[in-house]
Amino acid sequence: MPDDQPRDPLSLDAQLCFAVYAASRAITGLYRDLLAELGLTYPQYLVMLVLWERGPVPVKELGAALHLDSGTLSPLLRRLEAAGLVSRERSGSDERVVHAALTGRGSAMRERAERIPEQVLCATGLGTADARALHALLDRVTSSLSADAPPEGASACQPPPQEDRA
């Protein structure tokens, strides 16, 4: 679909960054529908995924896994706790850390969430190979960007070792 020719830099720019932004919101919207019956939002669902997979974890670890800080997680966990899905308690060995753990209701919800993934993959309209390729590209972008915040007028921006050109 993208015809191109590097024409207006600002228009071309809108393309890739906006494509990610629009896709992200579209996916979130899809989850909004699927998660409505569970009473979860998409970020809440992500937290539940981590808890289902790892069991009780410190808030810090949740933040590392999801790239979120306490300013986001604290109220989110409060809501999950109010919903009876999660409990929080301070560690005995280190009073600074708070462990988030699943309640019975929280654990039980896993079963109901299990059919969501395939519904999502289906709705994206992507095949296995495409999904895999997309995932790999996105991971490269994310790791490139979260590697560091280049100081200022910084990096000479030499395009990274690249095979071909248009």
Added chain:
Amino acid sequence: MPDDQPRDPLSLDAQLCFAVYAASRAITGLYRDLLAELGLTYPQYLVMLVLWERGPVPVKELGAALHLDSGTLSPLLRRLEAAGLVSRERSGSDERVVHAALTGRGSAMRERAERIPEQVLCATGLGTADARALHALLDRVTSSLSADAPPEGASACQPPPQEDRA
């Protein structure tokens, strides 16, 4: 990097949807830094892109271009107006529609924004070909998802015409 084997559905699920989510936030963070000197947020920058490209447009058209509704755009435009970058006025021919237009300061800012795109593309660590491929995949996802909200227990979810399988 993704080793795989369809193992835990919930874990595999976290992968693609979360990859988009994480990448989107990483990109927004990059823009946050780049746009700080212009005093713009990323969504505000997107609005400016549309105005730089199309000139005065109704709020409705902005919403269609960015997939945003008036609940997001009204306060955003108010802030751009307060910053002296944008003006709003009701159409003469149809009093319902409000046209957003650039002020002199708003138009002038375009020049300063012109070098942002290449900085972003560089920071993603992607080459031209990869960026193009990523863009195409994201467009497919976005259009598949925004096509419609499948009613309920709906679609039999047959993977769309696909070439190969693992």
Added chain:
DNA sequence: CACAACTTGATTGCGCACAACTGAATCGGT
């Protein structure tokens, strides 16, 4: 022990996103 540096989570404030609603203006059919 004393004390500074660090870690961890919570809080505050602001700006999106989005659903739901309001109210004004327009359009369609009669």
Added chain:
DNA sequence: ACCGATTCAGTTGTGCGCAATCAAGTTGTG
């Protein structure tokens, strides 16, 4: 001309994201 349905922007309320700040707890050093 009238009246119901529709369109458009705005407002309200909830829930993220993230910067900045804070307080409590821990660790390292003398």
